[in-house]
Amino acid sequence: MELAELFASRNVNGDDKDPLIEKETYLVKGHPLSWGYWGATEDMWLGGNWARGRSLEKNNWKKDPGHNFCSILSGGIGFLSGAEGIPQEISIQLWRINPCCPGTYKAMRDARKEKVADVLARVAESPVFQSINRGDPLGMGESVGIPRELAVARTEDLQNVCLWCDEFFRDYFDVEKMVTKFMQTEDSSKP
Numbered sequence: 001m002e003l004a005e006l007f008a009s010r011n012v013n014g015d016d017k018d019p020l021i022e023k024e025t026y027l028v029k030g031h032p033l034s035w036g037y038w039g040a041t042e043d044m045w046l047g048g049n050w051a052r053g054r055s056l057e058k059n060n061w062k063k064d065p066g067h068n069f070c071s072i073l074s075g076g077i078g079f080l081s082g083a084e085g086i087p088q089e090i091s092i093q094l095w096r097i098n099p100c101c102p103g104t105y106k107a108m109r110d111a112r113k114e115k116v117a118d119v120l121a122r123v124a125e126s127p128v129f130q131s132i133n134r135g136d137p138l139g140m141g142e143s144v145g146i147p148r149e150l151a152v153a154r155t156e157d158l159q160n161v162c163l164w165c166d167e168f169f170r171d172y173f174d175v176e177k178m179v180t181k182f183m184q185t186e187d188s189s190k191p
C-alpha cells in the first residue's frame, strides 16, 4: 500500500502539500490531521540542503559559509522565544530534543527522560543557547571565550555554519554539563 493510500484510509488529508500548513486553512476546514511532503531546494526557505544525513553522504549539502541556516525558519532562531515572523519551534527527532531541524551535534536532552518544558527552561539560562535563539551561532561561543572571529574563520573553512556548530559542541562546549570543555580540564584546548 502506498503511503498516500495509507493516510487516506485513516482520514489524514493530503490535499495540500505545502509544508507550511497553517491552522487557518487546515484545522478550521475540518482536517485535524494532514500530511505533506517536500524536498529541500534552493528556492525554499531552507536555501539548500543541510549538512546532515544523506546530503553529507551524497555530497550535495549547501557549501556556502555566508548562508546562515540558523537565522531562518527551521533554524535555531526563536526556539526559546519565537522571533519576528518566526514561531517558537523545536524539533524532536525520536527522543533527541533539538533547537533546530538540522539538529545539534548532541541533543539538548532526551525527551524520554525529561519534560521538554524543563529542558527549555534550563537551556534558556545559557548565553550559548540564547545566541542560538537569536539565530547567531557565530556568536555562541563568546560567553565561554570562543571569539566570533574564530567561528567565522572555521565556518569559512568548513563551508557551512552548522558544521561549525558541530565543532563547537564537539570540541568546546559540553551540552550535558553545560560548561566549556576546557574549563572542565583547565587545559590547553582553549584557543
Ligand code: SF4
Pocket: 069, 070, 074, 075, 076, 099, 100, 101, 102, 103, 104, 105, 132, 137, 161, 162, 165, 166
Ligand atoms: S547552527 Fe547549530 S543550532 Fe543553528 S541551525 Fe545549525 S545545527 Fe542548528
